[in-house]
Each structure stands twice: as C-alpha cells, then as structure tokens.
C-alpha cells in the first residue's frame with residue numbers, strides 16, 4: 513500500500529519440475545529509485561527469485577505456485593518477458609549473456625528491439641557509452657575478445673537500451689576482479705542517481721553489495737531470513753559472522 517513501493521513480491525512459492533520446492537514463501541519490496549540487494553550463498557534461491565519476477569522460469573521448467581508479484585500496483589506474474597520489458601522491467605542474467613560473435617555495439621543494439629525510433633535508439637546508445645566509456649572504446653570489438661568486465665558492462669548496457677525503469681541484476685560480480693566489480697557498482701550507483709533506474713541485485717558478494725545498496729534481504733534455503741537497511745546489515749554481528757567473507 514506504500515505508494516513508494518514499485519515492486520512487491522508477496523509470499524511466492526516456486527516449484528521446479530513439478531516437485532522441487534525451491535522458494536518457500538519469499539516476500540520483498542523494492543522502493544522507487546532504490547538499490548536493493550538480494551543476498552545469500554550458492555543455491556539460496558536468489559536467481560530463482562529474479563527469474564520469478566521477470567517470468568523466466570518456464571524455460572527452466574519452474575513455476576510460481578503461490579503468492580503474487582506486483583509492479584506499480586499491477587500483477588505481473590502472467591506477463592511475458594517482452595511485456596515486462598515494455599513496462600520497464602529488464603533482467604541481466606548471470607554469466608554476462610553477450611552474443612560472442614557480435615561486436616559490442618551490435619550487442620547493445622539487440623537491447624533496443626522494443627524500440628523503433630532511430631533517433632531515440634541513437635540517443636540511448638550515446639547515453640550507454642557515456643556511462644560505460646570502456647564500451648565506446650571497444651564498440652567494434654567482437655564480444656568474445658573483450659574482458660569479463662567489459663562483457664558484464666555490455667550485458668548491463670544492453671539492458672539499458674530498452675530504457676528500463678527497473679533492472680534485475682544477477683550476480684554482477686561473478687568472476688570479476690574486485691577493482692572491476694567496484695567499477696561496475698559505481699556505474700550502477702550513477703545510473704540510479706542520474707537516470708533514476710531502480711535496481712534489484714542478487715549477489716553473493718555481501719560486502720560489495722551492501723556498500724552500494726540501500727536495503728538488503730538475506731536468503732537461505734528458499735526463504736528470507738533477515739532484512740534491513742544496508743547500514744544495519746553491514747554492522748550486524750550475525751551478518752558479519754556468516755556473510756561478510758570471514759576467512
């Protein structure tokens with residue numbers, strides 16, 4: 513009921529292959545222009561939560577069997593991923609899904625498939641290059657020959673080409689050197705502040721995510737076990753002990 517909430521996930525249950533119960537009643541909320549982190553270890557259910565929101569479960573033989581998902585007050589569980597993109601919700605999948613044989617610029621252009629206005633597409637491309645100067649430098653390089661960081665940037669840049677209102681980022685730090693992770697998160701922060709893009713970010717890198725997020729949810733075995741303001745989670749003794757990379 514809070515007008516400020518753009519995404520409201522309410523008690524969702526997700527089952528894979530008709531039998532494997534993976535999400536056991538997950539609820540979370542994302543406020544307008546927020547950066548919310550979805551934290552937890554391997555297999556906790558972060559990716560499944562993002563897939564449920566962006567309706568990408570079908571390809572994985574998964575389905576939402578309970579609960580509801582609302583974006584700006586409207587139920588979205590039955591919208592196709594393309595409808596969601598039109599409404600401003602895009603997901604950047606884990607593992608930097610760039611097309612290896614396309615150039616960086618061709619990859620970015622594939623993200624504008626819902627747009628037709630050439631001027632608008634060109635303006636979007638310039639905007640992406642403005643936020644990711646590395647991509648501009650590498651615009652004619654085949655994605656396969658760019659670095660992991662550049663490919664992650666390309667995947668985010670591609671999502672931005674649809675002019676999204678909310679971006680679901682799955683594990684942006686995966687496989688990247690800490691310095692590059694910082695670079696990516698700094699750009700996320702910039703996009704959040706200047707373009708008012710709302711972010712929901714699934715991350716195993718609790719430390720890094722809480723440095724940039726306003727709020728966090730911690731998942732374990734398909735449930736949210738703790739949530740709170742990033743500042744609170746960063747300093748919480750349990751979080752420090754279990755999630756802030758001891759050892």
Ligand code: ATP
Pocket residue numbers: 528529532534552553554555556557558559560561572573574716
């Ligand atoms: P990771 O960081 O490894 O992606 P995660 O927190 O994102 O972890 P999920 O990928 O959502 O976790 O996985 C949650 C659970 O669901 C795991 O036990 C996983 O084995 C299971 N799972 C994920 N995808 C499928 C699938 N397509 N079919 C069956 N089980 C699945």
